[in-house]
Amino acid sequence: MVQISKPQSARTSRESAAPSPAPTSADVARLAGVSRATVSYVLNNTSAVRISEPTRRRVHEAAKELGYVPHAAARSLRAGHTRIVLMPSPSVPAGPLYNAFFNDLQWALSRLDYTVVQYGSVSLRGDDAARAWAELRPVAVLTPPDLGAEGVEVLRRSGARAVITLGPERAEGAHALLMDHREVGRSAGAHLVERGRRRIGVVLPTEHGLDHFARPRLDGVRDAVLGTGAEVFELPLTYDEESAGQLVPEIVELGLDAVFAYNDEYAMLLMRALQDAGVGIPEETAVVGADDLMLGRLLRPRLSTVRIELPSGQELAALVDRLVRAPGAVTESHDMLRARVVARESS
Amino acid sequence: MVQISKPQSARTSRESAAPSPAPTSADVARLAGVSRATVSYVLNNTSAVRISEPTRRRVHEAAKELGYVPHAAARSLRAGHTRIVLMPSPSVPAGPLYNAFFNDLQWALSRLDYTVVQYGSVSLRGDDAARAWAELRPVAVLTPPDLGAEGVEVLRRSGARAVITLGPERAEGAHALLMDHREVGRSAGAHLVERGRRRIGVVLPTEHGLDHFARPRLDGVRDAVLGTGAEVFELPLTYDEESAGQLVPEIVELGLDAVFAYNDEYAMLLMRALQDAGVGIPEETAVVGADDLMLGRLLRPRLSTVRIELPSGQELAALVDRLVRAPGAVTESHDMLRARVVARESS
Numbered sequence: 001m002v003q004i005s006k007p008q009s010a011r012t013s014r015e016s017a018a019p020s021p022a023p024t025s026a027d028v029a030r031l032a033g034v035s036r037a038t039v040s041y042v043l044n045n046t047s048a049v050r051i052s053e054p055t056r057r058r059v060h061e062a063a064k065e066l067g068y069v070p071h072a073a074a075r076s077l078r079a080g081h082t083r084i085v086l087m088p089s090p091s092v093p094a095g096p097l098y099n100a101f102f103n104d105l106q107w108a109l110s111r112l113d114y115t116v117v118q119y120g121s122v123s124l125r126g127d128d129a130a131r132a133w134a135e136l137r138p139v140a141v142l143t144p145p146d147l148g149a150e151g152v153e154v155l156r157r158s159g160a161r162a163v164i165t166l167g168p169e170r171a172e173g174a175h176a177l178l179m180d181h182r183e184v185g186r187s188a189g190a191h192l193v194e195r196g197r198r199r200i201g202v203v204l205p206t207e208h209g210l211d212h213f214a215r216p217r218l219d220g221v222r223d224a225v226l227g228t229g230a231e232v233f234e235l236p237l238t239y240d241e242e243s244a245g246q247l248v249p250e251i252v253e254l255g256l257d258a259v260f261a262y263n264d265e266y267a268m269l270l271m272r273a274l275q276d277a278g279v280g281i282p283e284e285t286a287v288v289g290a291d292d293l294m295l296g297r298l299l300r301p302r303l304s305t306v307r308i309e310l311p312s313g314q315e316l317a318a319l320v321d322r323l324v325r326a327p328g329a330v331t332e333s334h335d336m337l338r339a340r341v342v343a344r345e346s347s
Numbered sequence: 348m349v350q351i352s353k354p355q356s357a358r359t360s361r362e363s364a365a366p367s368p369a370p371t372s373a374d375v376a377r378l379a380g381v382s383r384a385t386v387s388y389v390l391n392n393t394s395a396v397r398i399s400e401p402t403r404r405r406v407h408e409a410a411k412e413l414g415y416v417p418h419a420a421a422r423s424l425r426a427g428h429t430r431i432v433l434m435p436s437p438s439v440p441a442g443p444l445y446n447a448f449f450n451d452l453q454w455a456l457s458r459l460d461y462t463v464v465q466y467g468s469v470s471l472r473g474d475d476a477a478r479a480w481a482e483l484r485p486v487a488v489l490t491p492p493d494l495g496a497e498g499v500e501v502l503r504r505s506g507a508r509a510v511i512t513l514g515p516e517r518a519e520g521a522h523a524l525l526m527d528h529r530e531v532g533r534s535a536g537a538h539l540v541e542r543g544r545r546r547i548g549v550v551l552p553t554e555h556g557l558d559h560f561a562r563p564r565l566d567g568v569r570d571a572v573l574g575t576g577a578e579v580f581e582l583p584l585t586y587d588e589e590s591a592g593q594l595v596p597e598i599v600e601l602g603l604d605a606v607f608a609y610n611d612e613y614a615m616l617l618m619r620a621l622q623d624a625g626v627g628i629p630e631e632t633a634v635v636g637a638d639d640l641m642l643g644r645l646l647r648p649r650l651s652t653v654r655i656e657l658p659s660g661q662e663l664a665a666l667v668d669r670l671v672r673a674p675g676a677v678t679e680s681h682d683m684l685r686a687r688v689v690a691r692e693s694s
Contacts, residue, residue, distance in 0.1 A: 099446065117462075268642060
């Protein structure tokens with residue numbers, strides 16, 4: 001349904017699987033009914049030239065409709081794209097496992113001659129993020145799935161040969177590397193039920209940015225106890241001793257015989273508070289962490305944990321490279337996360 | 348001493364404080380005695396065009412002498428530079444404090460409208476690294492000091508308005524954000540001597556990439572014990588239980604009455620091994636960590652630690668911004684790292 005009376009719009013092309021050629025500033029000028037110079041002044045925010053507000057708006061609207069973003073890289077003017085791979089920068093609260101995974105992936109991509117550009121999960125979301133990123137003309141983008149179908153389209157039209165989501169869900173038009181943290185909760189829940197536990201607390205960190213991981217883990221525990229007669233209780237916990245101390249009487253009053261403590265660090269915090277209050281671990285309350293950190297092995301009783309396995313950075317980099325080299329109409333989806341319980345003394 | 352018979356060479360300009368205008372591919376073509384097209388073919392590694400090996404070599408040598416790197420960003424063609432700030436990506440072994448510091452800084456720079464590009468500490472070193480980074484035409488570069496004076500010059504000639512080293516030493520021509528980890532060791536050493544300890548072990552992690560931090564910390568302990576009659580012993584330790592277990596008899600045989608364990612995580616590992624062997628902490632051997640992590644407060648005895656204070660990301664970002672806006676001939680140097688002991692029960 002391409003309309004030929006005006007330049008092909010982002011809306012019509014969005015229905016086709018392969019991205020159409022990137023729109024140029026000339027397309028924007030034509031649609032807005034202004035000169036290319038005016039487009040350049042407006043989009044580069046030049047203050048030296050006075051341009052009326054309605055004209056400014058018209059240019060912005062035309063650019064938006066066409067999915068046009070100003071070119072950043074001279075190399076991309078020739079090649080159509082760069083060797084830049086955009087990926088989220090690992091955020092501190094995500095923990096050492098995730099950090100190691102990202103470092104590993106970045107290293108492997110660099111070895112394949114990609115320039116890895118990391119962006120913090122700062123202020124931009126969805127379309128705005130996509131447009132900002134598109135200015136760098138990345139050849140591939142790794143992104144959380146909340147980018148959405150429109151954001152994916154903006155990136156593909158700007159020349160990204162692979163847009164790949166990393167997270168629990170898929171986004172339309174993008175490849176997906178699925179990281180389903182329900183699997184982590186499911187393993188922990190099944191293990192605790194198997195050991196005869198029936199009243200299971202699940203720690204939900206109150207720290208910003210951990211919900212992505214914590215909610216699916218909770219859901220996973222719920223999945224695991226389904227039909228077993230066991231009950232699940234939510235335990236919000238801030239990562240400090242005071243919050244942990246306050247949680248202990250609640251755990252005792254509820255008569256919880258097990259806690260899945262989100263990860264090993266929260267588990268260590270909670271174990272200390274329980275032990276200081278004289279609660280026997282695992283006799284009265286079993287504790288299970290996740291991530292299989294060294295510290296769990298150093299605790300007494302030794303901490304049971306869920307070991308999370310992700311593919312190596314090298315495997316993933318090879319996958320990204322393949323998707324860049326052969327950008328097809330069909331999007332791929334890969335399950336990435338495996339989880340299994342390492343049972344020690346605390347459960 | 349500028350020679351006017353040929354284009355100004357990198358060597359002569361290196362002596363002046365302010366960077367001279369970036370050399371162009373035309374300069375390279377002139378010096379190599381070839382066409383601009385040939386320069387482009389050679390430097391972009393075009394395989395479609397056959398170019399003899401001697402010509403290829405001549406172009407590469409001319410480019411190297413002039414400090415020429417191909418332009419990457421179209422925007423930089425107009426503005427002379429981008430809004431890109433290059434900074435090292437935090438590596439996992441550097442620990443959570445350093446990671447938090449980098450995330451914080453990246454966030455603050457993004458808020459000032461810089462595009463932060465992180466590079467892994469992968470394969471490139473010195474000049475090679477500088478040339479690779481210069482292709483991105485960063486407006487500022489944060490780098491370890493081992494870049495060297497030549498690397499600094501390459502970056503400045505390519506348009507970087509601020510080259511800033513981050514680490515224990517300075518590099519000629521660059522601003523310096525000094526992170527002197529001797530201060531960490533000095534604090535720990537002074538604390539232990541004050542508590543009457545005379546035979547002090549210092550843990551040196553064997554893990555790759557930690558030497559930058561560990562060696563200055565050791566030197567700091569040596570500084571602190573100077574003239575006190577106390578002795579210092581090096582204790583190489585790999586971050587696993589086996590290595591910690593092997594270190595215990597050595598500590599006992601040497602009669603060490605204190606250990607500065609590099610950081611809190613190594614301290615936890617070593618404390619567990621000492622306790623499992625029945626060594627009294629702190630009666631027989633005091634243990635001090637560093638970083639003031641939560642886990643230290645959760646250990647019994649509670650872990651004494653060195654708290655490291657770095658400026659906030661916002662302060663640092665403002666500093667980078669100021670250096671970019673007013674690039675002067677005079678390089679600045681700032682001490683960044685403060686350290687103080689948090690004495691708990693383990694020392």
